[in-house]
Amino acid sequence: MALAQRIRSGLPLFRRILASSHSLPSQSCRSTPNFIIPEPQRNYATSAVAKKDNVKVPVTMFGGTANYASALYLAAVKANALDKVESELFDLVEAIKKTTTFAQFTKDLSVPAATRVKAIGDICDQAKFTDVTKNFLVMLAENGRLRHIDGISKRFAELTMAHRGEVKAVVTSVIPLPPQEEKELKETLQEILGEGKKVKLEQKIDPSILGGLVVEFSQKVFDMSIKTRARQMERFLREPINV
Structure with missing residues (x-):
């Protein structure tokens, strides 16, 4: 049982x-x-x-x-x-x-x-x-x-x-990552961490980010979401143009 x-x-x-x-x-x-x-x-x-x-x-x-x-x-x-x-x-x-x-x-x-x-x-x-x-x-x-x-x-x-040398990485996306993309992301993070550490990937779903990814690991945040990019573009467009 x-x-x-x-x-x-x-x-x-x-x-x-x-x-x-x-x-x-x-x-x-x-x-x-x-x-x-x-x-x-x-x-x-x-x-x-x-x-x-x-x-x-x-x-x-x-x-x-x-x-x-x-x-x-x-x-x-x-x-x-x-x-x-x-x-x-x-x-x-x-x-x-x-x-x-x-x-x-x-x-x-x-x-x-x-x-x-x-x-x-x-x-x-x-x-x-x-x-x-x-x-x-x-x-x-x-x-x-x-x-x-x-x-x-x-x-x-x-x-x-x-204890096991694992580092938790949380990836947020609109839909679950396809297996190949998850594998590639894990490999990329593993290269960043180097030997002696193992990536433990956790996926979260959040439709509010509109698209792209938000990756958090080792107290770092990589925000590549469409929502954040849109905000950055909006701020850029609101800035005065110096001629």
Whole structure:
């Protein structure tokens, strides 16, 4: 059974747990602007893991979601399970996006911590997640941070891409690029990056650019859209003519 299917099959478990949550004593959850890794979970502390196994994050990032993503990255590398953890995390995010009840559960801080922990633990067991992923998700559930899982997964993706030497390039066009044009664009970007880096191309569709391409990679933007060219032409035509 595919991983996403196993996750979905585990959703009835957490629905039953939610139904019984009213019988549990409520626990208040204090929301703070920054994430702090709890003291009991020091096995996820980035500095401790890095010092012990000389593991370092490939990209320095800042912010609450970055702290959690870095902690998960270090734990996954230490367990030699980076690819597996990445797949599990992204499958969970997709399941949340596709299931309204699950999405609401991850955002509802009124659900007691014990209920959140049991629900996530049961889902992880049903989906046969690795211990690294399960422990991390349980930690988020316990501390009311599940609502940030999408942001955490995006920062985690930045780390895994850097780990593999991948550079994300986003190309925006009116219609999907034909395979040959996509191949040529990828080869061109690869030449610019040089050896040691791999281009990971992502396509976006935006009819508002009217035509042409907008390519973003390595903090650079190459705007070759018809919309931008038209604006440039308009500014040019409005300029006074010096005779």
